[in-house]
Protein backbone atom coordinates (compact mmCIF):
# COMPACT_ATOMS: atom_id res chain seq x y z
CA UNK A 1 0.00 0.00 0.00
CA UNK A 2 1.14 3.56 -0.65
CA UNK A 3 2.92 5.33 2.10
CA UNK A 4 5.43 8.12 2.43
CA UNK A 5 7.84 5.69 4.03
CA UNK A 6 10.65 5.13 1.56
CA UNK A 7 13.01 2.15 1.77
CA UNK A 8 16.51 3.27 2.77
CA UNK A 9 18.22 1.87 -0.31
CA UNK A 10 15.95 3.98 -2.54
CA UNK A 11 16.60 6.94 -0.39
CA UNK A 12 20.33 6.46 -0.83
CA UNK A 13 20.06 6.04 -4.58
CA UNK A 14 17.66 8.77 -5.52
CA UNK A 15 17.23 11.06 -2.54
CA UNK A 16 13.91 11.33 -0.79
CA UNK A 17 12.28 13.87 -3.02
CA UNK A 18 12.72 12.35 -6.46
CA UNK A 19 11.19 9.10 -5.21
CA UNK A 20 8.21 10.98 -3.86
CA UNK A 21 7.46 12.50 -7.25
CA UNK A 22 7.58 9.15 -8.98
CA UNK A 23 5.24 7.67 -6.40
CA UNK A 24 2.81 10.52 -6.72
CA UNK A 25 2.49 10.07 -10.43
CA UNK A 26 1.97 6.37 -10.38
CA UNK A 27 -0.38 6.33 -7.43
CA UNK A 28 -2.46 9.47 -7.41
CA UNK A 29 -5.63 8.08 -9.01
CA UNK A 30 -5.71 4.86 -7.00
CA UNK A 31 -4.86 6.53 -3.76
CA UNK A 32 -7.45 9.22 -4.22
CA UNK A 33 -10.17 6.64 -3.71
CA UNK A 34 -8.43 4.70 -0.97
CA UNK A 35 -8.03 7.83 1.06
CA UNK A 36 -11.69 8.70 1.17
CA UNK A 37 -12.63 6.35 3.97
CA UNK A 38 -9.79 6.76 6.40
CA UNK A 39 -8.41 10.28 6.27
CA UNK A 40 -10.07 13.56 7.12
CA UNK A 41 -11.77 14.90 4.03
CA UNK A 42 -10.23 18.24 3.15
CA UNK A 43 -12.41 18.93 0.17
CA UNK A 44 -15.88 20.38 -0.29
CA UNK A 45 -14.43 23.87 -0.13
CA UNK A 46 -14.89 23.77 3.65
CA UNK A 47 -12.43 25.53 5.91
CA UNK A 48 -9.41 23.34 6.57
CA UNK A 49 -8.98 23.04 10.35
CA UNK A 50 -5.66 24.37 11.68
CA UNK A 51 -4.82 20.99 13.21
CA UNK A 52 -5.23 19.20 9.87
CA UNK A 53 -3.03 21.72 8.09
CA UNK A 54 -0.38 21.39 10.83
CA UNK A 55 -0.39 17.58 10.55
CA UNK A 56 0.04 17.81 6.80
CA UNK A 57 2.94 20.21 7.35
CA UNK A 58 4.50 17.79 9.84
CA UNK A 59 4.36 14.93 7.36
CA UNK A 60 6.31 17.08 4.90
CA UNK A 61 8.71 18.48 7.51
CA UNK A 62 9.53 14.94 8.64
CA UNK A 63 10.85 14.12 5.16
CA UNK A 64 12.78 17.38 5.00
CA UNK A 65 14.52 16.65 8.33
CA UNK A 66 15.74 13.34 6.88
CA UNK A 67 17.00 14.86 3.67
CA UNK A 68 20.79 15.13 3.46
CA UNK A 69 20.39 18.72 2.20
CA UNK A 70 18.48 19.82 5.29
CA UNK A 71 20.96 22.00 7.18
CA UNK A 72 20.93 23.20 10.77
CA UNK A 73 23.79 25.69 10.72
CA UNK A 74 23.50 27.53 14.06
CA UNK A 75 25.36 30.65 12.82
CA UNK A 76 23.18 31.20 9.75
CA UNK A 77 20.19 30.01 11.75
CA UNK A 78 20.67 32.81 14.30
CA UNK A 79 20.98 35.34 11.48
CA UNK A 80 17.76 34.09 9.93
CA UNK A 81 16.01 34.21 13.31
CA UNK A 82 17.18 37.80 13.86
CA UNK A 83 15.21 38.72 10.73
CA UNK A 84 12.31 36.31 11.20
CA UNK A 85 11.37 37.09 14.82
CA UNK A 86 10.68 40.82 14.20
CA UNK A 87 8.45 39.82 11.26
CA UNK A 88 6.47 37.46 13.48
CA UNK A 89 6.13 40.18 16.11
CA UNK A 90 4.91 42.63 13.47
CA UNK A 91 2.33 40.17 12.10
CA UNK A 92 1.15 39.56 15.67
CA UNK A 93 0.88 43.30 16.29
CA UNK A 94 -1.08 43.81 13.08
CA UNK A 95 -3.48 41.00 13.98
CA UNK A 96 -2.60 38.74 11.07
CA UNK A 97 -0.88 36.25 13.34
CA UNK A 98 -3.77 35.38 15.66
CA UNK A 99 -3.07 33.69 19.03
CA UNK A 100 -4.75 30.55 17.69
CA UNK A 101 -2.58 30.42 14.56
CA UNK A 102 0.51 31.15 16.59
CA UNK A 103 -0.19 28.36 19.02
CA UNK A 104 -1.23 25.70 16.51
CA UNK A 105 1.42 26.21 13.81
CA UNK A 106 5.17 25.52 13.93
CA UNK A 107 6.54 28.91 12.73
CA UNK A 108 9.86 27.28 11.91
CA UNK A 109 12.29 28.38 9.22
CA UNK A 110 14.65 25.71 7.93
CA UNK A 111 17.73 26.01 5.73
CA UNK A 112 18.19 23.92 2.59
CA UNK A 113 21.68 23.35 1.23
CA UNK A 114 21.10 24.47 -2.34
CA UNK A 115 22.62 27.15 -4.54
CA UNK A 116 19.40 28.15 -6.26
CA UNK A 117 17.36 31.16 -5.17
CA UNK A 118 14.25 29.98 -3.42
CA UNK A 119 12.09 30.30 -0.35
CA UNK A 120 8.86 28.46 0.33
CA UNK A 121 6.02 28.20 2.81
CA UNK A 122 4.57 24.81 3.66
CA UNK A 123 1.30 23.93 5.39
CA UNK A 124 1.30 24.38 9.16
CA UNK A 125 3.78 27.26 9.38
CA UNK A 126 6.93 25.49 8.18
CA UNK A 127 9.10 27.70 5.97
CA UNK A 128 12.25 26.96 4.03
CA UNK A 129 15.07 29.06 2.64
CA UNK A 130 17.70 27.90 0.13
CA UNK A 131 21.27 28.97 0.90
CA UNK A 132 21.35 30.54 -2.58
CA UNK A 133 18.79 33.15 -1.51
CA UNK A 134 20.92 34.29 1.44
CA UNK A 135 24.02 34.70 -0.72
CA UNK A 136 22.08 36.47 -3.49
CA UNK A 137 20.34 39.18 -1.46
CA UNK A 138 22.22 42.37 -0.69
CA UNK A 139 20.76 43.07 2.75
CA UNK A 140 18.74 41.71 5.62
CA UNK A 141 15.94 44.00 4.40
CA UNK A 142 15.75 42.17 1.07
CA UNK A 143 15.69 38.84 2.86
CA UNK A 144 12.96 40.19 5.16
CA UNK A 145 10.82 41.10 2.14
CA UNK A 146 10.87 37.50 0.89
CA UNK A 147 10.22 36.02 4.32
CA UNK A 148 7.37 38.47 4.98
CA UNK A 149 5.76 37.46 1.67
CA UNK A 150 5.98 33.75 2.58
CA UNK A 151 4.76 34.43 6.11
CA UNK A 152 1.72 36.18 4.67
CA UNK A 153 0.84 33.17 2.46
CA UNK A 154 0.51 31.25 5.74
CA UNK A 155 -1.32 33.84 7.85
CA UNK A 156 -3.77 34.69 5.03
CA UNK A 157 -4.55 30.93 4.89
CA UNK A 158 -3.65 30.75 1.20
CA UNK A 159 -2.16 27.33 1.80
CA UNK A 160 -5.35 26.18 3.50
CA UNK A 161 -7.38 27.30 0.48
CA UNK A 162 -5.02 25.49 -1.83
CA UNK A 163 -5.34 22.32 0.24
CA UNK A 164 -9.12 22.65 0.15
CA UNK A 165 -9.05 22.81 -3.65
CA UNK A 166 -6.82 19.76 -3.91
CA UNK A 167 -8.41 18.09 -0.92
CA UNK A 168 -10.16 15.29 -2.71
CA UNK A 169 -6.78 13.69 -3.31
CA UNK A 170 -6.16 13.17 0.39
CA UNK A 171 -3.57 14.83 2.59
CA UNK A 172 -0.77 12.32 2.10
CA UNK A 173 -0.88 12.59 -1.66
CA UNK A 174 -0.96 16.33 -1.27
CA UNK A 175 2.14 16.11 0.95
CA UNK A 176 3.98 13.99 -1.59
CA UNK A 177 3.05 16.44 -4.36
CA UNK A 178 4.50 19.33 -2.37
CA UNK A 179 7.66 17.31 -1.70
CA UNK A 180 7.97 16.60 -5.41
CA UNK A 181 7.72 20.28 -6.19
CA UNK A 182 10.41 21.11 -3.64
CA UNK A 183 12.65 18.47 -5.20
CA UNK A 184 12.24 20.05 -8.61
CA UNK A 185 13.30 23.42 -7.21
CA UNK A 186 16.67 22.03 -6.22
CA UNK A 187 19.82 22.42 -8.26
CA UNK A 188 20.22 19.03 -9.97
CA UNK A 189 22.94 17.19 -8.11
CA UNK A 190 24.98 14.79 -10.20
CA UNK A 191 25.67 12.44 -7.32
CA UNK A 192 22.08 11.69 -6.47
CA UNK A 193 20.24 12.59 -9.63
CA UNK A 194 20.93 11.33 -13.14
CA UNK A 195 20.39 13.94 -15.84
CA UNK A 196 17.51 11.97 -17.30
CA UNK A 197 15.89 11.71 -13.91
CA UNK A 198 16.22 15.43 -13.36
CA UNK A 199 14.52 16.25 -16.64
CA UNK A 200 11.72 13.80 -15.98
CA UNK A 201 11.14 15.11 -12.47
CA UNK A 202 11.23 18.66 -13.80
CA UNK A 203 8.53 17.97 -16.36
CA UNK A 204 6.29 16.17 -13.90
CA UNK A 205 6.85 18.87 -11.33
CA UNK A 206 5.73 21.53 -13.80
CA UNK A 207 2.44 19.68 -14.21
CA UNK A 208 2.01 19.39 -10.45
CA UNK A 209 3.04 22.99 -9.97
CA UNK A 210 0.26 24.27 -12.17
CA UNK A 211 -2.19 22.59 -9.78
CA UNK A 212 -0.51 23.79 -6.60
CA UNK A 213 0.44 27.37 -7.45
CA UNK A 214 -1.05 30.21 -5.52
CA UNK A 215 -3.54 32.25 -7.53
CA UNK A 216 -2.66 35.68 -8.93
CA UNK A 217 -4.83 37.30 -6.27
CA UNK A 218 -3.07 35.39 -3.52
CA UNK A 219 0.30 36.57 -4.81
CA UNK A 220 -0.86 40.19 -4.80
CA UNK A 221 -2.25 39.82 -1.31
CA UNK A 222 1.01 38.24 -0.03
CA UNK A 223 2.91 41.21 -1.52
CA UNK A 224 0.55 43.74 0.05
CA UNK A 225 0.37 42.14 3.51
CA UNK A 226 4.05 41.16 3.43
CA UNK A 227 5.05 44.73 2.62
CA UNK A 228 3.06 45.98 5.61
CA UNK A 229 4.53 43.32 7.89
CA UNK A 230 8.13 44.03 6.91
CA UNK A 231 7.93 47.82 7.02
CA UNK A 232 6.10 47.82 10.36
CA UNK A 233 8.81 45.47 11.67
CA UNK A 234 11.26 48.30 10.97
CA UNK A 235 12.81 47.09 7.71
CA UNK A 236 13.55 49.52 4.88
CA UNK A 237 10.76 49.59 2.27
CA UNK A 238 13.59 50.00 -0.23
CA UNK A 239 14.56 46.39 0.51
CA UNK A 240 11.20 45.26 -0.87
CA UNK A 241 11.66 47.38 -3.97
CA UNK A 242 15.20 46.23 -4.75
CA UNK A 243 14.32 42.56 -4.14
CA UNK A 244 11.38 42.92 -6.47
CA UNK A 245 13.65 44.46 -9.10
CA UNK A 246 16.08 41.55 -8.78
CA UNK A 247 13.29 39.06 -9.32
CA UNK A 248 11.90 41.04 -12.23
CA UNK A 249 15.32 41.18 -13.84
CA UNK A 250 15.73 37.42 -13.49
CA UNK A 251 12.22 36.89 -14.90
CA UNK A 252 13.10 38.99 -17.97
CA UNK A 253 16.20 36.88 -18.51
CA UNK A 254 13.99 33.83 -18.08
CA UNK A 255 16.45 32.59 -15.48
CA UNK A 256 14.23 29.85 -14.10
CA UNK A 257 17.09 27.47 -13.39
CA UNK A 258 18.75 29.51 -10.67
CA UNK A 259 15.52 31.25 -9.57
CA UNK A 260 13.03 28.46 -8.84
CA UNK A 261 11.33 31.12 -6.69
CA UNK A 262 9.96 32.62 -9.91
CA UNK A 263 8.13 29.43 -10.79
CA UNK A 264 6.16 29.40 -7.55
CA UNK A 265 5.72 33.18 -7.36
CA UNK A 266 5.50 34.42 -10.97
CA UNK A 267 6.01 38.12 -11.70
CA UNK A 268 2.59 38.98 -13.10
CA UNK A 269 1.86 42.40 -14.57
CA UNK A 270 -0.52 43.06 -11.64
CA UNK A 271 2.24 42.39 -9.11
CA UNK A 272 4.66 44.60 -11.01
CA UNK A 273 2.26 47.53 -11.23
CA UNK A 274 1.37 47.18 -7.52
CA UNK A 275 5.07 47.32 -6.70
CA UNK A 276 5.57 50.38 -8.88
CA UNK A 277 2.68 52.13 -7.18
CA UNK A 278 4.22 51.39 -3.78
CA UNK A 279 7.59 52.61 -4.97
CA UNK A 280 6.17 55.93 -6.14
CA UNK A 281 5.10 56.69 -2.58
CA UNK A 282 8.66 56.24 -1.34
CA UNK A 283 11.31 58.93 -1.22
CA UNK A 284 13.89 58.38 -3.98
CA UNK A 285 16.74 56.42 -2.50
CA UNK A 286 19.22 53.80 -3.62
CA UNK A 287 19.31 50.19 -2.45
CA UNK A 288 19.87 49.49 1.25
CA UNK A 289 23.62 49.32 1.94
CA UNK A 290 25.10 45.91 2.66
CA UNK A 291 26.29 45.62 6.26
CA UNK A 292 29.46 43.73 7.25
CA UNK A 293 27.26 41.20 9.08
CA UNK A 294 25.16 40.51 6.02
CA UNK A 295 28.20 40.28 3.75
CA UNK A 296 29.76 37.69 6.06
CA UNK A 297 26.56 35.65 6.31
CA UNK A 298 26.17 35.70 2.52
CA UNK A 299 29.74 34.41 2.18
CA UNK A 300 29.05 31.67 4.71
CA UNK A 301 25.93 30.59 2.81
CA UNK A 302 27.93 30.50 -0.41
CA UNK A 303 30.56 28.15 1.07
CA UNK A 304 28.01 25.93 2.81
CA UNK A 305 26.20 25.43 -0.51
CA UNK A 306 29.23 23.35 -1.58
CA UNK A 307 29.99 25.24 -4.77
CA UNK A 308 33.00 23.09 -5.70
CA UNK A 309 36.75 23.59 -5.38
CA UNK A 310 37.03 26.12 -8.22
CA UNK A 311 34.42 28.40 -6.72
CA UNK A 312 36.08 28.16 -3.29
CA UNK A 313 39.42 29.07 -4.87
CA UNK A 314 37.95 32.10 -6.58
CA UNK A 315 36.43 33.24 -3.26
CA UNK A 316 39.91 33.06 -1.76
CA UNK A 317 41.44 34.85 -4.78
CA UNK A 318 39.23 37.90 -4.15
CA UNK A 319 41.51 38.78 -1.23
CA UNK A 320 44.32 39.34 -3.73
CA UNK A 321 42.21 41.37 -6.17
CA UNK A 322 43.48 44.91 -6.85
CA UNK A 323 40.11 46.41 -5.89
CA UNK A 324 40.09 44.80 -2.43
CA UNK A 325 41.93 47.52 -0.54
CA UNK A 326 39.66 50.29 -1.83
CA UNK A 327 36.35 48.44 -1.47
CA UNK A 328 33.80 49.18 1.25
CA UNK A 329 34.31 47.74 4.72
CA UNK A 330 31.32 45.42 4.38
CA UNK A 331 32.73 44.02 1.15
CA UNK A 332 36.12 43.48 2.78
CA UNK A 333 34.55 41.72 5.74
CA UNK A 334 32.58 39.44 3.41
CA UNK A 335 35.61 38.59 1.28
CA UNK A 336 37.85 37.84 4.30
CA UNK A 337 35.15 35.79 6.02
CA UNK A 338 34.55 33.85 2.78
CA UNK A 339 38.27 33.24 2.26
CA UNK A 340 38.73 32.04 5.86
CA UNK A 341 35.71 29.77 5.74
CA UNK A 342 36.56 28.42 2.27
CA UNK A 343 40.10 27.50 3.42
CA UNK A 344 38.72 26.02 6.66
CA UNK A 345 36.37 23.82 4.64
CA UNK A 346 39.29 22.57 2.58
CA UNK A 347 41.26 22.00 5.78
CA UNK A 348 43.94 24.55 4.80
CA UNK A 349 44.17 25.79 8.37
CA UNK A 350 47.34 27.89 8.07
CA UNK A 351 45.88 29.90 5.16
CA UNK A 352 42.56 30.20 6.99
CA UNK A 353 44.37 31.67 10.02
CA UNK A 354 46.01 34.32 7.86
CA UNK A 355 42.70 35.52 6.42
CA UNK A 356 41.09 35.37 9.85
CA UNK A 357 43.70 37.60 11.42
CA UNK A 358 43.11 40.22 8.72
CA UNK A 359 39.37 39.95 9.37
CA UNK A 360 39.96 40.40 13.11
CA UNK A 361 42.03 43.47 12.29
CA UNK A 362 39.23 45.26 10.43
CA UNK A 363 38.30 48.34 12.41
CA UNK A 364 34.81 49.51 13.21
CA UNK A 365 32.81 46.27 13.17
CA UNK A 366 29.72 46.41 15.39
CA UNK A 367 29.02 43.90 18.17
CA UNK A 368 26.92 41.61 15.94
CA UNK A 369 29.66 41.45 13.32
CA UNK A 370 32.34 40.87 15.97
CA UNK A 371 30.28 38.02 17.36
CA UNK A 372 30.28 36.09 14.06
CA UNK A 373 34.04 36.73 13.65
CA UNK A 374 34.57 35.25 17.13
CA UNK A 375 32.42 32.24 16.24
CA UNK A 376 34.46 31.74 13.07
CA UNK A 377 37.71 31.88 15.07
CA UNK A 378 36.39 29.23 17.45
CA UNK A 379 35.18 27.09 14.55
CA UNK A 380 38.67 27.22 13.03
CA UNK A 381 40.34 26.38 16.34
CA UNK A 382 38.03 23.41 16.85
CA UNK A 383 38.41 22.14 13.27
CA UNK A 384 42.20 22.31 13.52
CA UNK A 385 42.15 20.25 16.71
CA UNK A 386 42.57 22.92 19.40
CA UNK A 387 39.40 22.45 21.44
CA UNK A 388 40.82 24.23 24.50
CA UNK A 389 41.43 27.38 22.46
CA UNK A 390 37.89 27.21 21.03
CA UNK A 391 36.52 27.04 24.58
CA UNK A 392 38.69 29.98 25.65
CA UNK A 393 37.45 32.09 22.72
CA UNK A 394 33.77 31.51 23.50
CA UNK A 395 33.74 31.19 27.26
CA UNK A 396 32.88 34.30 29.19
CA UNK A 397 33.32 33.70 32.87
CA UNK A 398 31.79 36.97 33.97
CA UNK A 399 28.73 37.11 31.72
CA UNK A 400 26.11 34.58 30.70
CA UNK A 401 25.61 33.86 26.99
CA UNK A 402 22.97 36.20 25.54
CA UNK A 403 19.45 34.75 25.72
CA UNK A 404 18.96 34.14 21.99
CA UNK A 405 22.56 33.29 21.12
CA UNK A 406 22.06 29.68 20.08
CA UNK A 407 25.21 29.45 17.95
CA UNK A 408 27.61 30.43 20.75
CA UNK A 409 25.85 28.00 23.09
CA UNK A 410 26.08 25.09 20.66
CA UNK A 411 29.63 25.82 19.55
CA UNK A 412 30.88 26.27 23.11
CA UNK A 413 29.26 22.96 24.11
CA UNK A 414 30.76 21.17 21.09
CA UNK A 415 34.18 22.60 21.93
CA UNK A 416 33.86 21.53 25.58
CA UNK A 417 32.90 18.02 24.44
CA UNK A 418 35.91 17.90 22.12
CA UNK A 419 38.25 18.44 25.10
CA UNK A 420 37.17 14.95 26.29
CA UNK A 421 37.21 16.19 29.91
CA UNK A 422 34.20 14.99 31.98
CA UNK A 423 34.12 18.29 33.91
CA UNK A 424 33.73 20.18 30.60
CA UNK A 425 30.97 17.74 29.59
CA UNK A 426 29.16 18.55 32.81
CA UNK A 427 29.35 22.30 32.16
CA UNK A 428 28.12 21.83 28.60
CA UNK A 429 25.17 19.67 29.70
CA UNK A 430 24.11 22.12 32.40
CA UNK A 431 24.19 25.06 29.98
CA UNK A 432 22.29 23.16 27.28
CA UNK A 433 19.61 21.98 29.68
CA UNK A 434 18.78 25.62 30.41
CA UNK A 435 18.28 26.20 26.68
CA UNK A 436 16.19 23.04 26.31
CA UNK A 437 13.85 24.20 29.07
CA UNK A 438 12.87 27.13 26.83
CA UNK A 439 13.32 25.35 23.46
CA UNK A 440 12.24 21.74 23.97
CA UNK A 441 11.83 21.19 20.20
CA UNK A 442 15.48 21.87 19.35
CA UNK A 443 16.67 18.52 17.94
CA UNK A 444 20.27 19.62 17.35
CA UNK A 445 20.69 20.79 20.94
CA UNK A 446 19.23 17.50 22.23
CA UNK A 447 21.91 15.66 20.21
CA UNK A 448 24.78 17.84 21.45
CA UNK A 449 23.37 17.44 24.97
CA UNK A 450 23.47 13.64 24.55
CA UNK A 451 27.20 13.80 23.71
CA UNK A 452 27.85 16.08 26.72
CA UNK A 453 26.01 13.71 29.08
CA UNK A 454 27.89 10.73 27.69
CA UNK A 455 31.21 12.47 28.41
CA UNK A 456 29.96 13.32 31.88
CA UNK A 457 29.19 9.63 32.39
CA UNK A 458 25.40 9.93 32.61
CA UNK A 459 24.39 7.18 30.17
CA UNK A 460 20.70 7.17 31.12
CA UNK A 461 20.10 10.85 30.39
CA UNK A 462 22.31 10.61 27.31
CA UNK A 463 20.07 7.96 25.75
CA UNK A 464 16.96 9.93 26.65
CA UNK A 465 18.46 12.99 24.95
CA UNK A 466 19.06 10.96 21.79
CA UNK A 467 15.44 9.79 21.96
CA UNK A 468 14.18 13.36 22.31
CA UNK A 469 16.24 14.43 19.28
CA UNK A 470 14.55 11.76 17.16
CA UNK A 471 11.13 12.76 18.51
CA UNK A 472 11.71 16.42 17.61
CA UNK A 473 12.66 15.41 14.08
CA UNK A 474 9.21 13.74 14.05
CA UNK A 475 10.78 10.29 13.57
CA UNK A 476 8.59 8.59 16.17
CA UNK A 477 9.69 5.04 15.31
CA UNK A 478 13.35 5.81 16.02
CA UNK A 479 12.37 7.78 19.14
CA UNK A 480 10.41 4.82 20.55
CA UNK A 481 13.46 2.57 19.98
CA UNK A 482 15.74 4.92 21.91
CA UNK A 483 13.22 5.41 24.76
CA UNK A 484 12.95 1.61 25.06
CA UNK A 485 16.75 1.37 25.27
CA UNK A 486 16.68 4.01 28.02
CA UNK A 487 13.94 2.11 29.87
CA UNK A 488 15.95 -1.10 29.68
CA UNK A 489 19.03 0.62 31.08
CA UNK A 490 16.97 2.17 33.90
CA UNK A 491 15.59 -1.27 34.87
CA UNK A 492 19.08 -2.76 34.81
CA UNK A 493 20.51 0.06 36.92
CA UNK A 494 17.63 -0.26 39.40
CA UNK A 495 18.17 -4.00 39.79
CA UNK A 496 21.87 -3.37 40.49
CA UNK A 497 21.01 -0.70 43.04
CA UNK A 498 22.69 2.00 40.91
CA UNK A 499 19.70 4.27 40.45
CA UNK A 500 19.77 7.27 42.78
CA UNK A 501 16.90 9.67 43.49
CA UNK A 502 17.52 11.73 40.34
CA UNK A 503 17.83 8.49 38.36
CA UNK A 504 14.40 7.33 39.57
CA UNK A 505 12.89 10.62 38.47
CA UNK A 506 14.58 10.30 35.10
CA UNK A 507 13.21 6.76 34.76
CA UNK A 508 9.65 7.92 35.36
CA UNK A 509 10.04 10.67 32.76
CA UNK A 510 11.29 8.02 30.33
CA UNK A 511 8.23 5.80 31.00
CA UNK A 512 5.83 8.69 30.40
CA UNK A 513 7.59 9.88 27.25
CA UNK A 514 7.69 6.33 25.86
CA UNK A 515 3.90 6.01 26.25
CA UNK A 516 3.38 9.36 24.56
CA UNK A 517 5.71 8.54 21.65
CA UNK A 518 4.08 5.13 21.17
CA UNK A 519 0.74 6.90 20.81
CA UNK A 520 2.21 9.37 18.31
CA UNK A 521 3.78 6.50 16.35
CA UNK A 522 0.41 4.75 16.10
CA UNK A 523 -1.20 7.95 14.82
CA UNK A 524 1.60 8.43 12.32
CA UNK A 525 1.17 4.87 11.04
CA UNK A 526 -2.60 5.40 10.65
CA UNK A 527 -2.06 8.58 8.67
CA UNK A 528 0.38 6.84 6.38
CA UNK A 529 -2.05 4.01 5.84
CA UNK A 530 0.22 1.34 7.31
CA UNK A 531 -1.96 -0.75 9.59
Ligand SMILES: [Zn+2]
Nearest residue numbers: 214219222265
Ligand atom coordinates in the same frame (compact mmCIF):
# COMPACT_ATOMS: atom_id res chain seq x y z
ZN1 LIG B 1 4.00 34.04 -3.27
